[in-house]
Amino acid sequence: MNIDSLICARWIIPVEPDDTLYENYAIAIANRKIVDLLPIAEATTRYQAAEVHRLDRHALIPGLINAHTHAAMTLFRGIADDLPLMEWLQQHIWPAEQKWISPEFVTDGTRLAIAEMLRGGTTCFNDMYFFPEYTAETAMNAGMRAVIGLIMLDFPTPWARDPQEYFEKGEHVHDRFKHSPLIRTAFAPHSPYTVADASLKKIGTLAEELDLQIHIHLHETATEIQQSLEQYGKRPLARLQELGLLSNRLVAVHMTQLDPADIELVTKYGAHIVHCPESNLKLASGFCPVAELSAAGINLATGTDGAASNNDLDMIGEMRTTALLAKGVAHNSSAVPARQALRMATINGARALGIDTLTGSLQPGKEADITAIDLEQLETQPLYDPVSQIIYASSRNQVTDVWVAGKQLLKNRELTTISEEQIRNGAAIWQQKLKE
């Protein structure tokens, strides 16, 4: 049988079925999709592939899914660190955004972010930022999978003046990309404290009509909870429940401030939680109780947040921090084992974004979103368990090759669809402007 490509690897970790490890297996790809997983010896006789990749030192995993980021903010990487949250936002990030955010900024920043993500094994990102049409276009041009947030805020930004304009522009973005195979959209109300009841309610209704997820920062800090209690007499989750926003469409990001009733609400409605451990640490927001939420049966995904508060988009590092921090927080060295950290960054992310029939695991019928990691570098020797090495010992620079929907976007660490020179020039120009 003729196929497009055959990737032969030392190990394949499909994530689904769970706890499966294939040794000396191959993935057969045709028309964007995985058509087969089988022993290399059988594969080479059964399939005639236009391209054969031999990755003898490598493990293949599902492409990583960064379930929360603000890609364009990569241009703010390291512009202000080690500051109290409100000083950081009010004196650095927000003024810089008001001054500089533009289609060019978003395009250049997103391109840099995509390059970093691909070089680190990420094949899909869930974004929330201004000028989302430029984020979508940049992802599409790069061949990267993305869920593009239709951002909504009560206050004016360079993208929109008022709620009405946010909705109009958001629906326009949705219409424009709804037939694009790599791009999905989601409603992205920034947070309960920046979006009023009327808009939140409307989002709940429209999300049902358009079949979209709702991506929101939620229960991120103690201040957020306190202000909600003062202003609305209830916690943000309870307010969202009343407004009809709790469901399995809800993608709740951060969730560091949770009482038992909150956890019950999330469980009852089947909402998803995106854990961003490095951003939560850097901004001292609090600790998301990952082990407890997992025990409650909640679907937990992983995100880096934007590079302004991380300061990287390294999902391999984020998986490691997730596995390590969960143990410390739960006082339990068995909490969030390596395999769970990998699931959070793959299939669970796909579930949260409503795209788990498309991606998130290496199974026949899914699109071929694949990351290859070289495990024979000294840093991952000796090797007793490939999953342990990926989560606890490898670095993102061990990612060598990446495919999205069967197309190779990273080839022996070289980007195939984005010009590194163009990215460098873009970053240099903005660095110059922002330094002033």
Added chain:
Amino acid sequence: MNIDSLICARWIIPVEPDDTLYENYAIAIANRKIVDLLPIAEATTRYQAAEVHRLDRHALIPGLINAHTHAAMTLFRGIADDLPLMEWLQQHIWPAEQKWISPEFVTDGTRLAIAEMLRGGTTCFNDMYFFPEYTAETAMNAGMRAVIGLIMLDFPTPWARDPQEYFEKGEHVHDRFKHSPLIRTAFAPHSPYTVADASLKKIGTLAEELDLQIHIHLHETATEIQQSLEQYGKRPLARLQELGLLSNRLVAVHMTQLDPADIELVTKYGAHIVHCPESNLKLASGFCPVAELSAAGINLATGTDGAASNNDLDMIGEMRTTALLAKGVAHNSSAVPARQALRMATINGARALGIDTLTGSLQPGKEADITAIDLEQLETQPLYDPVSQIIYASSRNQVTDVWVAGKQLLKNRELTTISEEQIRNGAAIWQQKLKE
């Protein structure tokens, strides 16, 4: 003036004086030592160097100091993860050690560890393990700086039968390496719960006589404190005080369980604390209150611990975890800023080990222990602050060149004194044996 080498770099971060950043400067090296730091233009006229290195994309920092590790345990990397501490120790690590520890194991494991450390920018490590003479010899052969712990336990191991033999062998190791320019020794009683009063007391006396530091695991877990209270009626620190071990010779590792009286004791005696955040998280030992200890004026250094509980020897990653975790634990996003994390991994480590006149900062008169980091990779673009990029955004693979005492041990990511093939073969042999 004739010198051995001149390293010209885009940025130099000397760590001392604090908050100093030199741009387009050079380091002049002669007879192992730094003789000058000056603008590149001046340097090239003033000095005739046998070798000139031009690192236009790089920042130079003092070689990183891994203030606590068990180098040879790198051969146990990933052999058992995600287990309760006692199950991990009693059912996996200790039986494997009793069975396999030997001069060959320690030599092969240490060589692998040194390769990983050099490739990650570490130039000095503070070790605690069996057969320390082989650790010392392996470091010396590689040209790596090390402080070799003269390990002491109450129970027999493949290295020694009883306290008397541990002391005899330890003194022998000390005598053998005392004139080696790169090797120092330190007493290394394993912990208060594995070494009896008599031996601890004797170590206190001998440390004064021989002018050595005392390297010990201390207040690592709640169980350790509880058992000490039951057995001795006092907390371990109080017991060490009574035994005369509290002084600025004490290098106390972990210290996750501290009450106000403990902190007062450490402060009063000027003891040093080595923070191993990733190991503490992975084993769920507890959180070292770094910001609080720092505010008390205690000298804090950073270590990776062994690769069996981390699972890497990546000091760039450890600095990042240190800076991030301290913020989360202190609920303060200004806690442990990037510059402090860098000091902890350089000059503070040198102070803890009693070698700060030799290393730990880039100053004339000190030995030339230098790490070069390429900051022009996409992952560290744009760049507003080199220190922020090193701590919060860079990965260890951006380390390109490393010098110890003026000798280049890593050259454009290639090891110059260790055979990579020999390391791989060693790791493969032990992997095979340990898997059985």
